[in-house]
Amino acid sequence: MSLLTVSKLTKRYGRGGKTLAAVDDVSFHVEPGETLALAGPSGSGKSTIARLVLRLIEPDGGGIEFEGDDFLALRGAPLRVRRARLQMVFQDPLAAFNPRATVARVLDDPLRIHGVASRSERPRRIAALLERVGLAAGLAPRAIHEISGGQRQRVAIARAIATKPSLIVLDEAVSALDVSVRGQILDLLLDLQHQERIAYLFISHDLGVVRAIAHRVILLDGGRIAESGDARTVIDAPQSAVGKALVAAAPRLDRSRP
Amino acid sequence: MSRLRRFLRTPEAVAGTLLLAVLFAMALSASLLFPGDPQAIAGPALLPPFQDWSLPLGTDRLGRDVLAELFHGARTSLAVGLAAAAAALVVGAIVGTLAGFAGGLVDEVLMRIADAFQTVPGFLLALAFVSVVGPSLGVVVVAIALGTWTGPARIARAEVLSIRERDYVAGARVIGMHPMEIAFREVLPNALPPVLAMSSVIVAAAILTEAALSFLGLGDPNRVTWGGMIAEGRTVLRTAPFLSIVPGIALVLTVLSVYLAGEGIVETTAVRRGLS
DSSP: OOSEEEEEEEEEEEETTEEEEEEEEEEEEEOTTOEEEEEOSTTSSHHHHHHHHTTSSOOSEEEEEETTEEGGGOOHHHHHHHGGGEEEEOSOTTTTSOTTOBHHHHHHHHHHHTTOSOTTTHHHHHHHHHHHTTOOGGGTTSBGGGSOHHHHHHHHHHHHHTTOOSEEEEESTTTTSOHHHHHHHHHHHHHHHHHHOOEEEEEESOHHHHHHHOSEEEEEETTEEEEEEEHHHHHHSOOSHHHHHHHHHSTTOOTTOO | OHHHHHHHTOHHHHHHHHHHHHHHHHHHHHHHHSOSOTTSBOSSTTOOTTSBTTBTTOBOTTOBBHHHHHHHHHHHHHHHHHHHHHHHHHHHHHHHHHHHHHOHHHHHHHHHHHHHHHHSOHHHHHHHHHHHHOOOHHHHHHHHHHHHTHHHHHHHHHHHHHHTTSHHHHHHHHTTOOHHHIIIIIIHHHHHHHHHTTHHHHHHHHHHHHHHHHHTTOSOTTSOOHHHHHHHHHTTTTTOTHHHHHHHHHHHHHHHHHHHHHHHHHHHHHHHHHHO
8 A cells, every 4th residue: 555645746836816726637546665756847836735644725626545545535633643744854954943942842742742752852853853863962052053054954855754654745955055065964864764764855956956866757848747767767767748858858867865 | 142242333213222231221210219009198299309308399289299109100001011912912813813724714813803893993902992891901911012013913924824834844743743832832832033023113102092092081090191191290380390291291202112122123033033
């Protein structure tokens, strides 16, 4: 059974009298412990899909099944409880946190909300989470705006794994990072997937990164699926027009990468 | 520290703060320097200022010590002004946050209520409220807050509307935070700076409204108020103008100092926000 099954998902936006389908009849599934990449140019609907899957916006049609349950049928408290299993990492690690927050508070929230650890136990859990993502436990009292972008994205990952999710949506999670930090974060994500069998829905416009991390890829164009399949097969020999354009647009796609 | 230095470099802010400090000192020391009832008769009636140094500012129509009244009046003015402004800001921020964050029907209902309050002039509203409920300090505070909360509510709502689309609010939803906690712990504190920027104007307006209510005899009758003193002096305006002038000057200085100090604080924090 698939971890996440998305079927015929549709989201329309009205703009100046006519409606525009941001996501048009999109179906896919994610298996446990697998990385599925959603790639495509700007406006192809990939971030809208991420937000639909996370129930941050509501679809106009279609279904989302998560861990065997109809995810769209959940609301209120049961939805909030289930959110522990489905987490997200945002593109801009500065915008993703309350500007007034400290590292400790950011990590304390999910532990408290989902009752993962008691109040007295939480500082230890926060230290363990920071170490798990390769940060010093001493970072906890620092304000979010005081740490570097790479450290912030590690904190975002620590927050995402705090409640032991089975799926993490990574919305352009490494796009805002510089190249050396990007490699480290990708290594961390691969390591976490290996250890905890977390599945990723990896959203990116960068096919080089997609090829390095994803098992399968779906190429989107104008809200529709243009092409899908094994990540390396698709990226090495794209069949669709949008796939060819994306590969051609990547300046120096490293084909020798493992 | 640099914020304090920037504040100190603004002369009008420093002047406002010093003046405000003096007024606070007056209010706090009122019952130490002038123990007993300030409304008790202290000497001959209508004694002009600077004649008898035990009564430096003279006495009013009933022989009450004007200086003692002035000190005790500072207490009422500042207490009512600050309490009413605080109430208006708290209610306004909460209503604005709820309206902006919840959206839809809640937003419509709350904002139409705000409209209803805004269409009635604030002073008339306060006047009507005090006339119906009866004058006491708490009622005056509520009456003034009734006419003032809509401004902060509108600003808070506008700010919340922009904040609620930010990633960190989506992030709070993703980790399963309750909407009320998101509204009041994640959104409200970040929506506050522009709301607080209004506070100096609101406090100043509240002090004036209190004085106007007292002038019309709708202040707390058991307390000395500057507005009441001006009204008292009005009857003998030709023979003893100082009775109206002295509390009038006190009122002007208070409103001015609140405004200058408040603007100074806003200015220095605004620069800090602009940089970050």
